[in-house]
Amino acid sequence: MSSADPAVAITGVEHSYGDVTAVGPVDLTVPEGEFLVLVGASGCGKSTLLRLIAGFEQPTRGTVVTAGKPPVPGRGAGIVFQQPRLFPWKTVGGNVALALRYAGLSSGSSQVDELLTRVGLHDVAHRRVWEISGGQQQRVAIARAIAVENPLLLLDEPFAALDALTRERLQEDLRNVSGATGRTSVFVTHSVDEAVFLGSRVVVLSARPGRVVLDLPIELPRSGIAPDELRGLPAYAALRSEIGHAVRAAARLEGTSV
Ligand SMILES: Nc1ncnc2c1ncn2[C@@H]1O[C@H](COP(=O)(O)OP(=O)(O)O)[C@@H](O)[C@H]1O
Ligand SMILES: [Mg+2]
Structure with missing residues (x-):
């Protein structure tokens, strides 16, 4: 990777499953740190x-192309799915240690503790996965994804299955964690509020086949502001409205609902 390579470069991409074109054509460049x-x-x-x-x-x-090279599955990106996909027979700490070992990193208790602290889970390291809540399980999945110094973090509707309050807490914490690590992230959601709250840039996709219909920088303060204060800013409401309008207009094209 040269320093000039963007974290992700998508050029003329289309993807079909048999006769169904799911995506594209899409051109999208994600600079480092976005x-x-x-x-x-x-x-x-x-x-x-x-x-x-x-x-x-x-x-x-x-x-x-990611960081100048074709992406290699399981390498180069930490991934968080909608369901946490943890090993249920292992402890919380055991799941994180496994991710570290898989990446060839030291998986001692100090490394595990540091990661769990970053996602607010230091006090449940010895619990089994089935003894903690859904929100806590998703925090473990985030800890596992950031365990490895992957340049890229990919998150696919990671909070969609959580209740509203837990979801807000995790959004706030992810905002802080990602602010602290400065890692390039691509976060997928169908929630307009989540997009404005988390994104430094928001891209709206059309109905299938997904194409870029709106690409907006989110110029809101990224640190030193309380979540309620952020959500109360007139600029926040304006962005929500503009993005929400684009999402609904795109969905109406094929009669799908958001
Ligand atoms: N493995 C697959 N085989 C066939 N069709 C698929 C597959 N995965 C997704 N699709 C179809 O591609 C389209 C886009 O799916 P997906 O990328 O999952 O959308 P989203 O994540 O926005 O809900 C949908 O119509 C879906 O049914
Ligand atoms: Mg999906």
């Missing part, structure tokens, strides 16, 4: 685009 949120109606191809960036799928047309 927190990009992809937002769009259910079925518009968000997960497909994320899987292409992770290297789990190969594009039918076009190219995906």
Whole structure:
């Protein structure tokens, strides 16, 4: 990777499953350090685009390049899915230690403790996965994804299955964690509020096949502001309204609902 290479470069990408074109054509460049949120109606191809960036799928047309190279599945990106996908027979700390070992890193208790502290879980390290809440499980998944010094963090609707309050807490904490690590992130959601709250840039996708219909920088303060204060800013409401309008207009094109 040269310093000039963007974290992600998507060029002329289309992806089809048999006769169904899920995505594209899409051109999208993600500079290093950006927190990009992809937002769009259910079925518009968000997960497909994320899987292409992770290297789990190969594009039918076009190219995906991460840090100057073709993405290698399981390497180069930490991934958080909607369901936490933890090993239920292991402890919270055991799940994080496994991710460290898998990456060939030291998995001593100090490394594990440091990661769990970063996601607010230092006091449940010895619990089993089934003894903690859904929100806590998703925190473990985030700890595991940031365990490795991957340049890229990919998150596919990680908070969609959580109750509203837990979701807000995790959004706030992710905002802080990502602010602290400065890691390039691509976060997929169908929630407009989540997009504005988390993103440094928001891209709205059309209904299937997903194409970029809006690409907006989110110029809101990223630190030193309380979440309620942030959500109360007139600029926040204006962005929500503009993005919400684009998402609804895109969804109406095919009669899908958001
Ligand atoms: N493995 C697959 N095989 C066939 N069709 C798929 C597959 N994955 C997704 N699709 C289809 O591609 C479209 C986009 O799916 P997806 O990327 O999951 O959208 P989103 O994440 O925005 O809900 C949908 O119509 C979906 O049914
Ligand atoms: Mg999806």
